[in-house]
Amino acid sequence: MAKASLAAIPNQRPELAQLSDDQLKDAFYRMSLIRRFEEEAEQCYMKGLIHGTMHLSIGQEASAVGTCMALTPSDYITSTHRGHGHCIGKGADPKFMLAEFFGKRTGYCRGRGGSMHIADIEAGNLGANGIVGGGLPIAAGAALSIKMRKADEVVICFFGDGASNEGAFHEALNMASIWKLPVVFVCENNQYGMSMAFSRASSVANVADRAVAYSMPGVIVDGNDLPGVHSVMAQAVARARAGEGPSLVECKTYRTRGHSRSDRNLYRTKEEIEEWKARCPIERLKAELTATGRIGADVLDAITARVNDEIAAAVVFAQESEAPDPSQLAEDVYA
Amino acid sequence: MLDVAPQTEVRELTYAEAIREAMAQAMEADPRVFTFGEDIGTYGGAFGVTGDLIHRFGAERVIDTPISELGMAGVAVGAALTGMRPVLEFQFSDFSLLASEQIINQAAKIRFMFGGKASVPLVIRMPGGSGTGAAAQHSQSLEAIFAHIPGLIVLQPSTPHDAKGLLLSALDNPNPVLIFEHKLLYKVKGPVPAQAYRVPIGQAAIRREGGDVSIITTGIMAVRATAAAERLAAEGIDAEVIDLRTIRPMDVPAIVKSVKKTSRALIVYESVKTLGVGAEISAAIAESEAFDYLDAPIARLGGKEVPLPYNPVLEKASVPQEDDIFNAARALVREGHI
Incomplete structure (x- = not known):
């Protein structure tokens, strides 16, 4: 097909126009990889191949990928219990993630962490977190470290709407503000803290409304819109990198799966879930890329096929990897 | 050292x-x-x-x-x-x-x-x-x-x-x-x-050597126990004072070695006695080869089971003082219990 160019497509919105074809293809790849990874993890769980629990972010892929696209490899993220998308967005390899789900030695945490604790320090992922709000002050600390080292890095702090009612949120934003730290607080507001609706749990209509209390910009963005998320994040990251201080970005989104494996969706309607499924960020990006002629459907379908192969190979890798032995239990124990 | x-x-x-x-x-x-x-x-x-x-x-x-x-x-x-x-x-x-x-x-x-x-x-x-x-x-x-x-x-x-x-x-x-x-x-x-130096983590210090009773302490109790031990010496009781310095990881070998030598253990700590550090020290002795050497039950002096009170007399009564250590060590050696 003909290579798209900006001049040829005058109606392209600026958020899309500022992204290169390679960036868009990579974003589509990563969003598809997250989706396929989580679908496969869910299948493995249903088949009894994985124990414990997991928190799926299906429907939220654009906020993870759109945000991480604005980063360099040496930038940091802190993640949440719903963090698979953040990991893949920051460059994690799904085969080591699946190996971790399977509890294997080859997993990111050598089978000690599972779904909720994947960290990839070398890639700048300071860790998913099982404690709601746990990553917020850690992100502020990493940002203080960057400032003290006079480094050029920034920190992205992912958290959910539920975390915005934890004290850690308020303490971290206040400290980041008074010290002008290079951190962007990215709230993925998926409307529910487990079953508690954000509207019932919060004194404000939007998490971003709280930014004013900490003298930082508060921006709301459609979290299911990949180019839109990227555009807002690029500005917030540039601001942080320039030493102008933190921002609070709220991505309005939705998890179409339940909170965790025990969720029977008693607190929301089927209609609401279906309505949000129709706003699938991956289908939306695909539709826009093909409609504008930026990327052809054949190219995107080839990416989808590659993703399917990659995840299938990851499952085999995870299943065939060496399991830990109880004799290794005391490794990394120091006190 | x-x-x-x-x-x-x-x-x-x-x-x-x-x-x-x-x-x-x-x-x-x-x-x-x-x-x-x-x-x-x-x-x-x-x-x-x-x-x-x-x-x-x-x-x-x-x-x-x-x-x-x-x-x-x-x-x-x-x-x-x-x-x-x-x-x-x-x-x-x-x-x-x-x-x-x-x-x-x-x-x-x-x-x-x-x-x-x-x-x-x-x-x-x-x-x-x-x-x-x-x-x-x-x-x-x-x-x-x-x-x-x-x-x-x-x-x-x-x-x-x-x-x-x-x-x-x-x-x-x-x-x-x-x-x-x-x-x-x-x-x-x-x-x-004056120079920079390191005290190793996980290593207890012997504040006073003695043969009659091991007084195993944490924190400020090491200071009080050392003072009490000098008074005990005047009464003919030769107390050994162990200052753990590190609570975790605990220097169990130092405790065991001392108790094997003295055959009596008095554990002194400021935190609340029940479910405290002293319980762990006591268990470490009881579970070790030192158990066979004991001539008296292991004794503990710890903080009282109260939120710490404001009044100075009540406050002092809430945690072991030098006199309490002196009396307990003497009783353990002379009478076999505190």
Whole structure:
């Protein structure tokens, strides 16, 4: 097909126009990889191949990928219990993630962490977190470290709407503000803290409304819109990198799966879930890329096929990897 | 004992001065080291420990924080994960409970939980203990709560020498270290070498050698027990005083060796007796080869089962004092029980 160019497509919105074809293809790849990874993890769980629990972010892929696209490899993220998308967005390899789900030695945490604790320090992922709000002050600390080292890095702090009612949120934003730290607080507001609706749990209509209390910009963005998320994040990251201080970005989104494996969706309607499924960020990006002629459907379908192969190979890798032995239990124990 | 070169100058410093000197030497030697906490800058710290450090190292490395203990502990974790060596001061150890999420769920877990691929080299210094009339929310000894958690190193220095040497060891350690300092010790003087030196983590000190009874202590109780032991000597009782210095990991071999020698164990600690550090020491003796050597039941003196009261007479009655140790040790040796 003909290579798209900006001049040829005058109606392209600026958020899309500022992204290169390679960036868009990579974003589509990563969003598809997250989706396929989580679908496969869910299948493995249903088949009894994985124990414990997991928190799926299906429907939220654009906020993870759109945000991480604005980063360099040496930038940091802190993640949440719903963090698979953040990991893949920051460059994690799904085969080591699946190996971790399977509890294997080859997993990111050598089978000690599972779904909720994947960290990839070398890639700048300071860790998913099982404690709601746990990553917020850690992100502020990493940002203080960057400032003290006079480094050029920034920190992205992912958290959910539920975390915005934890004290850690308020303490971290206040400290980041008074010290002008290079951190962007990215709230993925998926409307529910487990079953508690954000509207019932919060004194404000939007998490971003709280930014004013900490003298930082508060921006709301459609979290299911990949180019839109990227555009807002690029500005917030540039601001942080320039030493102008933190921002609070709220991505309005939705998890179409339940909170965790025990969720029977008693607190929301089927209609609401279906309505949000129709706003699938991956289908939306695909539709826009093909409609504008930026990327052809054949190219995107080839990416989808590659993703399917990659995840299938990851499952085999995870299943065939060496399991830990109880004799290794005391490794990394120091006190 | 620590090797100190003979040419090294040894001065009399207070416990607070010794900590400050360790901080200054660490900050001079390593640009990654910084300290932060409430009122530690121009104010110099609630107990004067940081003193003039802000004037020597600047407000960028001696950082006043808002009153946000949970946030501060998280900042320490994040800074430690990304290449810095934070030393966090809590104004009172009681306030660490506000930060227990970050200390216990995050700092203690990260190295193991992330498969050994990350470590959290942070130090938290905090004044604990009773005796200042600060009442129930500013006087506790909480070391047992944190020492219960795998992944936390817990120190309790009792002398200016150890306060300096253990802090420098803590800063060398790649893992989270909590240091419980005692408020009543800050103004106590003792010999401190001028150079930087390390007191090894996990190694008890014998404060007085003796053959009749092992008095196994933590923190300020080492000071009281040593004074009590001198009075016991005047009565013909030869007490050995063990100062654990590190609560976790505990120097069990030193305890066992002493009890095998003396055949009697009196355990003295300020934190609440029930489910405290003393229970662990007692169990360690009972589970060891020293059990067969015992001539009397293991005895414990610990804090009373009360929130610490304000009234000074009540406050003193709540934790072991020198007389209590003297009387208990004498009873254990003479009568076989306390």
